[in-house]
Every structure is written in structure tokens, then in C-alpha cells.
Amino acid sequence: MRVLVVGAGQAGLATACGLAQTDGVEVTVMSHKTPDEIRKGHVLSTQVIFGHGLAFERELGINFWEEKTPDIGGIGLSAMAPGVPMEQQPAIDWWAPLELTAQSVDQRIKFAGLLEYLKGLPGATVITNFTTSGELARTAGKYDLVLVGAGKSELVKMFGRDDERSSYTKPQRALSVVYVNGVEPGATDPDHPIVRFNATPWGELFMIPGLTKSGPCHILFIEARPDGPLDRFEPDIGERILSPDEHLRRFKDALREHFPWQYERCSKAELTDPTAYLAGRYVPTIRKPLLRIDAEHTVLAIGDVFVQQDPIAGQGANMATWNAKVVVDAVRERLQEGGPFDDAWKLATAERQWAIAQHSVRFSNTLLDPPEYVLGALGAAGQFPDVRRWLVNGFAQPSDFADRLYDPAALQQYLAGVAGAA
Ligand SMILES: Cc1cc2nc3c(=O)[nH]c(=O)nc-3n(C[C@H](O)[C@H](O)[C@H](O)COP(=O)(O)OP(=O)(O)OC[C@H]3O[C@@H](n4cnc5c(N)ncnc54)[C@H](O)[C@@H]3O)c2cc1C
Known part of the structure; x- marks a missing residue:
């Protein structure tokens, strides 16, 4: 069978790798950018993947960066409590171990590397192309199955919002990320890497040990309540009005003013590279997974196109990975049974994914408020x-x-x- 995957992100690439390793499947991936363009571009996420997602990547043999990447052995919470003076905050401060370690590999390295890996597989073809809705309509008929994993792009708007499953009509946080070197160890952290989640009334700060192009680094991520004092970066994902230096300066100011217990250890931090920052906001949205292209053809949403949540709980890339597993398993089962890849199969596959993703959406939405x-x-x-x-x-x-x-x-x-x- 012939499968087209539009979008070379966490969902599309893991799905394509799984399908390319499946007997009887030829997979074509349409990537918006070349591997070099991805590597040179801006960071895309903070992409912490927990144990189950890492296990699936291992199963596919695409865990190419595992040995170089810090193992995240736990999560800590530092939270302000009301009525406690700032100099005595955070009033809540603890950490606990993860049963399975997590990792964060800069998506620029991972997506570029996986595209190159796919190019070398006999069952896979990679095309560099920014797919438009017109092209999707023209090409869909050439494939037995079309999966759209185009993340947050315009193409996504073709999929209708699922009003019953979507809780928001406005962004819930303004996001700002920097990848840095020079962060000192945390005073209350253990002697191995953990993610530190800092919570204040104005928003949250995540401190994540990860791997970037130059090696291990810290990824700092502010989730600002919109229009509050931490909301001081760009208005939309991808709009880089600020220079790298100005972005980092504002980030450090935000730490000094609102997360003072973490400021000193970050005060000498420097960006790992000139494009190691990101800012923006989006509306968390669950979409209808099936899109009718013409009288005969439909396409299936995967990853963020289907379930796009606020990143406060670090769930999106994990759900994108689960989605890849769900689709790969469902395709393999269908090939064995010999049934068609019709709308009933597509909707059933999406429901298998929603059965998992609904829990992560509920958790993310709970952490938001x-x-x-x-x-x-x-x-x-x-x-x-x-x-x-x-x-x-x-x-x-x-x-x-x-x-x-x-x-x-x-x-x-x-x-x-x-x-x-x-
Ligand atoms: C600041 C931030 C921090 C985050 N932190 C975490 C975290 O710690 N843990 C976690 O699990 N999740 C996290 N997420 C969410 C996670 O990054 C996404 O949910 C995940 O990457 C979604 O995977 P995807 O494949 O659906 O989309 P993406 O990974 O966004 O990939 C989509 C791909 O499609 C391509 N594309 C777009 N349009 C087109 C087109 N028209 N034609 C061809 N290609 C196209 C894009 O270039 C991109 O490569 C975070 C997100 C943000 C914004």
C-alpha cells in the first residue's frame, strides 16, 4: 500500500519510520524544509518525551541520540504559596523520581536526522515541499492512506474544531523558550538531571536538561498568563520581533522579578546558538480527525493537527509519539486482516488515539487552572x-x-x- 505523510514532525516522522519498516508499505513524507534548513532554524519546542514514548522510539531503532542526551530522572515542583513573603518563596519545594527516565532532544536535530534516516530506507521517499490545500486535494488520490501531521500550520485550519472536545477559544499561556549553557545546579535538586517546574500566580517556569546541536544544555521555558507581567515576548508563534540578546535579557529579567529563587543560577546563562529561542501563543484545540478532500477521498489528522494542547504538562510530543504507535499498529493489523483503509477504519484509529490523548488533555487543562x-x-x-x-x-x-x-x-x-x- 502507498501512504503519504504530510509534515515531518514528531508524529509524522515516527509514523513514517514505523510504516517504512512494515512489509507491504511504501511511505512518502512531505517535509516543509530540508534537513539543513531544519538544523539552522529556530528551536521548535521543549520536547520532553517520557518513558513510553522513548520505548517506542527504541522499538523502531530511531533512538539515535539517546546515549548523548541527559536522562531526566525526576520532576521537581517549586511553587509560591499565598501570604508568604517573596524572600521565603517557594513555600512548596519537592521532587520525586520518574519510574522511567525521560529525555529532551532538540527537535531540530531529531527531525533533520530522522529525515536523513528515512531517505536511506528502501520503503521511504522524502519530498521537500510546503503542501498547500490544493496540492493535498490533487495528490490524495494517488495514495491508499494520507496522514496529515502538519503541526500548527495553515493547512491545519482545514480540519474543523471539535467543539465538544475543545475547551478554549483563546490562548491560555504566552510561551517563551531559551536553550542555554551556563545554568548552575539547583540548590534543592538531586545530583542527577530533573525537570524543575516553578509555579507562580503569573505563570510557570520549566527548567529542562536537554540535548541541542552543541551538546547538553538547559532549556528554560516560561508559560506566562496572557497580559500578566511575564507576558513580555512576541504575540504569535514564529514571530521573532526581538533580537536573540533582547529575548534573553527579557527572560532573565522575568526570572529576577518573578522566579527570584532560580535567578542566580541562571544569571550567567548564554544562548546555545543564535536561533535557540522561541516565543508565541496558540489556542489549544481538538480537531475533527477526518477531512474530506473530494467526493472519494478523506485524510486523517495525526499529532497536533488532531489534538493540540497547551504545553504546560509536556504532553504534545508524547501524544504525537503515541499517535504514531496507534497508526502503525492499526495499519499492520489492517494489512493482516486484509480490510480497506476506509473512513470507518480512519475514525476508529482516531478514537484509539483519543482514548489515550483525552487523559493528557484533561491533565494539561487542569494544570492551566x-x-x-x-x-x-x-x-x-x-x-x-x-x-x-x-x-x-x-x-x-x-x-x-x-x-x-x-x-x-x-x-x-x-x-x-x-x-x-x-
Ligand atoms: C514551547 C513548547 C514547548 C513544548 N514542550 C513539550 C514537551 O516538553 N513535551 C511534549 O510532549 N510536548 C511539548 N510541546 C508540544 C510538542 O512540541 C508538539 O505537540 C509536537 O511536536 C507535535 O508533533 P506534530 O508532529 O504533531 O507537529 P510538529 O512537531 O509541529 O511537526 C509538524 C511538521 O509539519 C511541518 N509542516 C507544517 N506545515 C506543513 C505543510 N503545509 N507542508 C509540509 N510540512 C508542513 C512543520 O514544518 C513541522 O516539521 C511543546 C510545544 C511548544 C510550542
């Missing part, structure tokens, strides 16, 4: 290691939150049980 009882659990975690471990490992497996985190009575009962046993 945590209710009092969730804030209570984050505070209680400082006292109880079991609660810390449960919360931290839920980032990797948000379905584990389904029975407790969102139900105040069940959460209360759980916390009381842990406190009673302590």
Missing part, C-alpha cells in the same frame, strides 16, 4: 513521598490521574489514607 483541591495535593506532596511519586509519574501516564485527581472526594480520601498510613 488548578482547582483548590489539586493545589492542596501539590502542597501535601511535600510531606508524603507516595503522593509526590504519584503526581510526578502521572506526567508520563496521565490516565493514572483519572480515578483520583479530578474528583475532590476521591482525592481527599486518598490523601487522608496516605496521611493515616504515615
Whole structure:
């Protein structure tokens, strides 16, 4: 069978790699940019991938950067509490280990490298092309299956918003990222890499050990509440009005003013390269996964085109990876059964993905505006290691939150049980 994948991002590339390794499948990938253009471009994400996503990449044999990339062994929370003077913040400060380590490989390295890997595979063809809706309509008929993983581009707007599953009509955070060298070790961090999540009323700061073009680095990421004091970068993803120096200067000012407990260790940080920064905002949106191109053809959304969430919980690239696994598994099963890749199959495949992604969306949306009882659990975690471990490992497996985190009575009962046993 012939498969077209539009968009060489986390979802498209992992799917294409899996399909290219599947007997009887020829896959064509349309990439917006060449590997060199991707490497020279701006950073795209902070891309922490948890254990299950890394396991799938290992299974596909595309974990090319694993040995050079820092293993993230835990997640820490430093949060301000109301009524406590700034010099005594963060009032909440703890960390807990991840059961399976996570990693963050600069998507510029990964996407460029995977495109080059695909070019060398007998079952794969790579075409450099910015696909338009007209081209999609013209080419769809030449393939048995068309998957659209074009991230946040204009093409995505062809897919309708799923009003029932989408919670927002406005961006919930303004995003700003810098990849830097020169960050000192954290005073309350363990002696191995962890992600540090810092929470204030104005937004969040994530500190992520990762791998970039020049080697290991720190990735610093501010999620600013729109129009608040941390919202001081560009208005839209990809609009780089600020120079690299000005962006970094504003970033450090934001740390000094609103995350003072992290400022000193970052005060000497320098960008890893002149394009190692990003700013913007977007509306978290769940879309209808099936798009009718003409009377005979439909295409299937994958990754952010289907489920685009705010990155506060580090879920999008993980869900894009799950989506790749779901599609690769579903294609292999269908080939064995010998059935058609019709709309019923496409919708069933999308529902398999939503069964997983809905938990991560719920978790992300909860972190954007945590209710009092969730804030209570984050505070209680400082006292109880079991609660810390449960919360931290839920980032990797948000379905584990389904029975407790969102139900105040069940959460209360759980916390009381842990406190009673302590
Ligand atoms: C600041 C920030 C931090 C994040 N941090 C994390 C995190 O820590 N963990 C996590 O799991 N997720 C994170 N995410 C989300 C994650 O990066 C995305 O959800 C993930 O990359 C989505 O994968 P995708 O393949 O759907 O889209 P993308 O990875 O965006 O890839 C889409 C690709 O399609 C290409 N393309 C676009 N239009 C066209 C076109 N018309 N024709 C051809 N090609 C096209 C693009 O160039 C791109 O290469 C973060 C996102 C942001 C913005």
C-alpha cells in the first residue's frame, strides 16, 4: 500500500519510520524544509518525551541520540504559596523520581536526522515541499492512506474544531523558550538531571536538561498568563520581533522579578546558538480527525493537527509519539486482516488515539487552572513521598490521574489514607 505523510514532525516522522519498516508499505513524507534548513532554524519546542514514548522510539531503532542526551530522572515542583513573603518563596519545594527516565532532544536535530534516516530506507521517499490545500486535494488520490501531521500550520485550519472536545477559544499561556549553557545546579535538586517546574500566580517556569546541536544544555521555558507581567515576548508563534540578546535579557529579567529563587543560577546563562529561542501563543484545540478532500477521498489528522494542547504538562510530543504507535499498529493489523483503509477504519484509529490523548488533555487543562483541591495535593506532596511519586509519574501516564485527581472526594480520601498510613 502507498501512504503519504504530510509534515515531518514528531508524529509524522515516527509514523513514517514505523510504516517504512512494515512489509507491504511504501511511505512518502512531505517535509516543509530540508534537513539543513531544519538544523539552522529556530528551536521548535521543549520536547520532553517520557518513558513510553522513548520505548517506542527504541522499538523502531530511531533512538539515535539517546546515549548523548541527559536522562531526566525526576520532576521537581517549586511553587509560591499565598501570604508568604517573596524572600521565603517557594513555600512548596519537592521532587520525586520518574519510574522511567525521560529525555529532551532538540527537535531540530531529531527531525533533520530522522529525515536523513528515512531517505536511506528502501520503503521511504522524502519530498521537500510546503503542501498547500490544493496540492493535498490533487495528490490524495494517488495514495491508499494520507496522514496529515502538519503541526500548527495553515493547512491545519482545514480540519474543523471539535467543539465538544475543545475547551478554549483563546490562548491560555504566552510561551517563551531559551536553550542555554551556563545554568548552575539547583540548590534543592538531586545530583542527577530533573525537570524543575516553578509555579507562580503569573505563570510557570520549566527548567529542562536537554540535548541541542552543541551538546547538553538547559532549556528554560516560561508559560506566562496572557497580559500578566511575564507576558513580555512576541504575540504569535514564529514571530521573532526581538533580537536573540533582547529575548534573553527579557527572560532573565522575568526570572529576577518573578522566579527570584532560580535567578542566580541562571544569571550567567548564554544562548546555545543564535536561533535557540522561541516565543508565541496558540489556542489549544481538538480537531475533527477526518477531512474530506473530494467526493472519494478523506485524510486523517495525526499529532497536533488532531489534538493540540497547551504545553504546560509536556504532553504534545508524547501524544504525537503515541499517535504514531496507534497508526502503525492499526495499519499492520489492517494489512493482516486484509480490510480497506476506509473512513470507518480512519475514525476508529482516531478514537484509539483519543482514548489515550483525552487523559493528557484533561491533565494539561487542569494544570492551566488548578482547582483548590489539586493545589492542596501539590502542597501535601511535600510531606508524603507516595503522593509526590504519584503526581510526578502521572506526567508520563496521565490516565493514572483519572480515578483520583479530578474528583475532590476521591482525592481527599486518598490523601487522608496516605496521611493515616504515615
Ligand atoms: C514551547 C513548547 C514547548 C513544548 N514542550 C513539550 C514537551 O516538553 N513535551 C511534549 O510532549 N510536548 C511539548 N510541546 C508540544 C510538542 O512540541 C508538539 O505537540 C509536537 O511536536 C507535535 O508533533 P506534530 O508532529 O504533531 O507537529 P510538529 O512537531 O509541529 O511537526 C509538524 C511538521 O509539519 C511541518 N509542516 C507544517 N506545515 C506543513 C505543510 N503545509 N507542508 C509540509 N510540512 C508542513 C512543520 O514544518 C513541522 O516539521 C511543546 C510545544 C511548544 C510550542
